[in-house]
Amino acid sequence: xxxxxxxxxxxxxxxxxxxxxxxxxxxxxxxxxxxxxxxxxxxxxxxxxxxxxxxxxxxxxxxxxxxxxxxxxxxxxxxxxxxxxxxxxxxxxxxxxxxxxxx
Numbered sequence: 727x728x729x730x731x732x733x734x735x736x737x738x739x740x741x742x743x744x745x746x747x748x749x750x751x752x753x754x755x756x757x758x759x760x761x762x763x764x765x766x767x768x769x770x771x772x773x774x775x776x777x778x779x780x781x782x783x784x785x786x787x788x789x790x791x792x793x794x795x796x797x798x799x800x801x802x803x804x805x806x807x808x809x810x811x812x813x814x815x816x817x818x819x820x821x822x823x824x825x826x827x828x829x
Contacts, residue, residue, distance in 0.1 A: 752815070753776050753778070756776070756813045756814045756815070757774040757775065757776055757786070757813075758774070759809075759813040760774045760786070760788070760809045760810055760813045760814070761773070761774045763805075763808075763809040763812065763813065764788065764805055764806065764809050767805045767808075767809070768794040768797055768801075768802060768805055769794055769795070769796075769797075770790050770791070770792070770794040770795075772788045772789055772790045772791075773788075773789045774786065774787070774788050774789075775787040775789070776814075776818070782816075782819075783814060783816045783817070783818040783819070784818060784819050784820070785818050785819060785820045785821070785822060786810050786814065786818045786820075786821050786822070787821075787822040787824065788806050788810075788821065788822065788823050788824070789823075789824040789825070789826070790823075790824070790825050790826070791826050792825065792826060792827075793825045802823065803823065806821055806823060807821060
């Protein structure tokens with residue numbers, strides 16, 4: 727058990743050395759900015775996730791707890807594309823929209 731903190735410290739140091747930590751930190755900042763932009767535009771704050779593979783932004787997932795009221799799917803998609811394009815430094819291969827629905 728005493729080796730676990732040492733292992734995690736070694737992993738963090740190695741990630742920091744290769745720039746991975748800055749990529750992840752920037753990704754979280756960018757996803758928070760997308761959520762704020764969509765909250766302003768649509769009146770509903772989503773959860774925003776992202777995935778990088780081999781240094782390329784592969785997808786951004788935008789999940790709302792409910793569909794934003796009074797907005798069509800086209801309006802939501804347009805706002806999502808604009809926010810991702812504005813806030814992320816590169817264009818993802820795909821953007822996924824999700825909505826939680828009551829059963």
